[in-house]
Amino acid sequence: MPNPVEFYFDFSSPYAYFAADRIDRMVGDFGRDCVWKPMLLGAAMKETGAAPPVKVPIKGDYVKNDWARLARFQDLKWTMPDPFPIATVAAARAFYWIDGQDPAKAKAFAWDCFTTFFGEGKDISSKETVAAIAARQGFAEDDVLAALEDEAVKQRLKDETSTAVTNGVFGSPFFIVDGEGFWGADRLWMVKRWLKAGGW
Amino acid sequence: MPNPVEFYFDFSSPYAYFAADRIDRMVGDFGRDCVWKPMLLGAAMKETGAAPPVKVPIKGDYVKNDWARLARFQDLKWTMPDPFPIATVAAARAFYWIDGQDPAKAKAFAWDCFTTFFGEGKDISSKETVAAIAARQGFAEDDVLAALEDEAVKQRLKDETSTAVTNGVFGSPFFIVDGEGFWGADRLWMVKRWLKAGGW
Numbered sequence: 078m079p080n081p082v083e084f085y086f087d088f089s090s091p092y093a094y095f096a097a098d099r100i101d102r103m104v105g106d107f108g109r110d111c112v113w114k115p116m117l118l119g120a121a122m123k124e125t126g127a128a129p130p131v132k133v134p135i136k137g138d139y140v141k142n143d144w145a146r147l148a149r150f151q152d153l154k155w156t157m158p159d160p161f162p163i164a165t166v167a168a169a170r171a172f173y174w175i176d177g178q179d180p181a182k183a184k185a186f187a188w189d190c191f192t193t194f195f196g197e198g199k200d201i202s203s204k205e206t207v208a209a210i211a212a213r214q215g216f217a218e219d220d221v222l223a224a225l226e227d228e229a230v231k232q233r234l235k236d237e238t239s240t241a242v243t244n245g246v247f248g249s250p251f252f253i254v255d256g257e258g259f260w261g262a263d264r265l266w267m268v269k270r271w272l273k274a275g276g277w
Numbered sequence: 278m279p280n281p282v283e284f285y286f287d288f289s290s291p292y293a294y295f296a297a298d299r300i301d302r303m304v305g306d307f308g309r310d311c312v313w314k315p316m317l318l319g320a321a322m323k324e325t326g327a328a329p330p331v332k333v334p335i336k337g338d339y340v341k342n343d344w345a346r347l348a349r350f351q352d353l354k355w356t357m358p359d360p361f362p363i364a365t366v367a368a369a370r371a372f373y374w375i376d377g378q379d380p381a382k383a384k385a386f387a388w389d390c391f392t393t394f395f396g397e398g399k400d401i402s403s404k405e406t407v408a409a410i411a412a413r414q415g416f417a418e419d420d421v422l423a424a425l426e427d428e429a430v431k432q433r434l435k436d437e438t439s440t441a442v443t444n445g446v447f448g449s450p451f452f453i454v455d456g457e458g459f460w461g462a463d464r465l466w467m468v469k470r471w472l473k474a475g476g477w
Contacts, residue, residue, distance in 0.1 A: 124334050125335055126328070126333065133326065134325055136447045138445065139445060139447065245335055248336075258342075261463065263463045264463060277346070
């Protein structure tokens, strides 16, 4: 069985939303699984000194226009969220807690977070909102709220984030295929060619 | 006659080299001309606070690997230059001076700068090296050296750079198609679709 493709992202990353829409299908065409790995991008940004693109002069206007046109291109619903960016620790913790029980439900939860945040423009930073989204996958809201305070769940997210940074992840989305890293939703073509050719 | 596509770049940008290899042919397929507009990216970086990617922790290693694999992919010669990045004011001034006389020669000169710097890894920051490259397009080296100190030539580069920043250019390469901006060598697919559909 070939290695799964790793998909690193922060729930507050629009480009991750655009990639999440396509990555499983694309990777599946090459007989690979895709493992979704939410992380806290802020930890990587401490290393790189980067700022969220929307906060950067000139670039901020560019990315807002770019997100809207990518949504049109991929036929995805798009609402520029406000506030943005947001804290995603609750969503990421909930993801790993669900993932420990049912990875398919964790992906469905993650996609629901993306469409709620970027499709409908609703803030998903609070524990209550995250619990309500998890409830749509059949989890009791009280169980989710308890899991968000669970030390093992908290540690899992810390470990995943620090492993990501150690593996060279500095942006979102970021893909690793057999040790080779690819940054950005606009590099899916390159991931595809790499999968096809086994490098080049 | 439709508007030409504008191609903004800094001569010290590897991604501009990869885009320069393809942009004229791609744009020409849609009956458009492409105008090459070298600029000093440092001026944009003052506005955005961005650092050259190669200097950024983690990202620096990523881009070096990325440049090498893009060169393999596009079948272009690649040598990681040292020193890097370099000052490109001489190359950019020479470009505009040549462009005032013969735009086709200016593009040939620019491509020669790219292949000398990124293909052979030779420093092209000095006036003498720039003059030697321009000489390969039939210009006398003394005339080039004089032009590099010409006030009108200096002002042209300042104006082009400040117009670029005003137009929203914050990185290299950057393309503008009928007022719509596209950042990055990995967005040529998007420029192509925009040209084809007239937006979407």
